[in-house]
Amino acid sequence: MTVGQNLVGTGGLIRLILRRDRVLLPLWVFLLALVPVSGVAATRELVSTQAELQQYADTSGTNPAFLALYGPLYDVSLGGVIAQRMGMFPVILALICALTVIRHTRTEEEAGRRDLLGATVIGRQANLAAALIVVLGANLVLALVIALGMIGQDLPVAGSVAFGLSFALAGWVFAAVGGVAAQLTEGAGAARGLALTVLGAAFVLRLAGDIGGEGNGASWLSGLSPIGWAHQIRSYGDERWWILVPAGVLVLGLVTAAFLLSARRDVGAGVLPPRLGPASASPRLRGTLGLAWRLQRGLLVSWTAGLTVLGLVYGGVAWGVRDMLKGNREMEEIFARMGGSAGIVDATLAAMLGIIGLIASAYAIQATLRMRAEETSLRLEPVLGTAVGRVRWMASHLVFALLGPTVALAAAGLAAGFVHGLNADDVGGQLPRVFAGAMVQLPAVWTLAAVAVALFGLLPRIAAASWAAFGLCLFLGWVGALLQLDQVLLDASPFTHLPKLPGGDVTAEPFVWLAGVVVVLVAVGLVGFRRRDVPVT
Incomplete structure (x- = not known):
């Protein structure tokens, strides 16, 4: 079967997903964009002078507790403080994206609705493609809204774009992780557990790499984590645009793996075989x-x-x-x-x-x-x-x-x-x-x-x-x-x-x-x- 035949009906499934998530999808995009944009004015009142910003940086930028809670502070500016204070939000977005992809793929199979759609003119890979396109697109919209909102608060354009992309980076990676998890396991619960395990490992790597501050001996651990990459773009500082390259390669690799795994398994089954239970049930x-x-x-x-x-x-x-x-x-x-x-x-x-x-x-x-x-x-x-x-x-x-x-x-x-x-x-x-x-x-x-x-x-x-x-x-x-x-x-x-x-x-x-x-x-x-x-x- 050709690639085109595998993707037949993708457009219709995208419209179906948008119809089903017409409330939930705009809600989380809007809320995750509203928080940092709204936080600019409040933070500006708290640290209104450069001296106060420097004092904030001297404390929160080096203290292990704040590094654990928020992540590194890479620039002594209002935008830099906002970027640090929102350090937990890429984790939240990653969780949302992974669960959304699993819900529209593995959960649909587990409920039997995937079989019904497959009986129509729908390609084998259309369901996965539609879920990934919607979630990846939603992250792009989120990045754009955040960037425009921060620019509207008189923050630097380059830093605002990098800040929006730092959110999208985490969402893209874990949307792809959700796509792979949905192919590996037989049930939606197991897929969610696998995705959460990967997210937890990424978060712990970020913590371990950042707690000692920049330049510590374990800082390289943060570079192994997609959550760490979202911080290391260094919004409003010396932006590291090159981080988008390994992130893009990882997303492309995970998406490709998800499609290859999907093509090699039966509908309703996972690549990893379920563990066989004992011949007789426990009392x-x-x-x-x-x-x-x-x-x-x-x-x-x-x-x-x-x-x-x-x-x-x-x-x-x-x-x-x-x-x-x-x-x-x-x-x-x-x-x-x-x-x-x-x-x-x-x-x-x-x-x-x-x-x-x-x-x-x-x-x-x-x-x-x-x-x-x-x-x-x-x-x-x-x-x-x-x-x-x-x-x-x-x-x-x-x-x-x-x-x-x-x-x-x-x-x-x-x-x-x-x-x-x-x-x-x-x-x-x-x-x-x-x-x-x-x-x-x-x-x-x-x-x-x-x-x-x-x-x-x-x-x-x-x-x-x-x-x-x-x-x-x-x-x-x-x-x-x-x-x-x-x-x-x-x-x-x-x-x-x-x-x-x-x-x-x-x-x-x-x-x-x-x-x-x-x-x-x-x-x-x-x-x-x-x-x-x-x-x-």
Whole structure:
């Protein structure tokens, strides 16, 4: 079959994807472009003079904690500060792009819709081509909007273009990673897990290379990471346009690999063969909890390991913050307005643990949506055809959706507290404080999981919209204070109501309210699931 025959119908599938994502696609493009553009005015108020910019650079540009949170600062200018403060957003964009490509490729196959389309005049490679074209094109639009928005804020043209392309670079690479992952695995869940593993490895390489500052012995590690490349374009500094060349080569290589792998596998199957199970089932699988453990254990182990590593990194760099503002009253005030406090080490730990909490909520949502995956893959109906009741089956998965993040957060808190305690020469005193700061995130994490439960029970077709709640919390928590948003908007995130531990005051009121919200949403989901049809596909 020729290349042209393989791609027949690509245009129609592009229109179908745009029709299905007519709300979601513009939403994430608009939000990811709005944040840096809106942040220019707010940052200009905080660091309005060159002296303040230099003071900011002398601290955040060399301190391990800020290098871990935001990445390197390559230029002492307003644009350079913005580029550093938005250092986490390429990671967010990479995640969105990988998941979007997988959703429009492997998920379509797993649900059986790919077979129906394949029975029409649709080429074998058209589905993959359409998904990649849409996502790659969306990244190009995002880069253009960011560049124009930054130029409109009177920032240099070259730096603004490089800044927009730094976002697109991460999105392009991980859209291609998602395309390859969709060919390697047999299920959408495994494809997402593989893409997340690659993204996590890229992020850890970026952290390891940048924590010591520019020129340290491990800085070459950041050069191995596509996330590191997004930083090393050096927007608003001495732009390194040549980085786009290896990035383009990598994207082209991954896209080519995705198409070659797609041509060599059967529809509905993956290149990697599924692992054969034992000839007879384990006695544990006779119960719903054992079956849920079999389905959820991979997520639990991988997320716990990832959050533990992040806890080790964040716990290892937090102590260095205490020296960076010593004797510098002006910078203390600037960092306080950016979200700091009198106890700068505690404030840094609280911010880092908040990030870990947000990441744990992504795990909680993914564990909850495993129920929806079981339903759409038609594996739920045979289970419910036995003596297993709906509530019993759903409760077995809720154990992992609620207790799984608890285990992951506990591991991360213990890791961060132990390393921070070693640095402070006070393990016994610091470990409980940091551990409490991690565990206090649980009510907000459970709230997002409960949103997914309610949507699964009432409106299963849009259960994936629970990721929008995660995105809102991420947006409000990461840049809400920087953009000086109204407190009413910030209160939309459950994380806003949590005490900032270690160092903050603790009251029972937010825990009671969030617990009530969780109970109500979970109850709504359980009642809705009992009353609706199964399956809803």
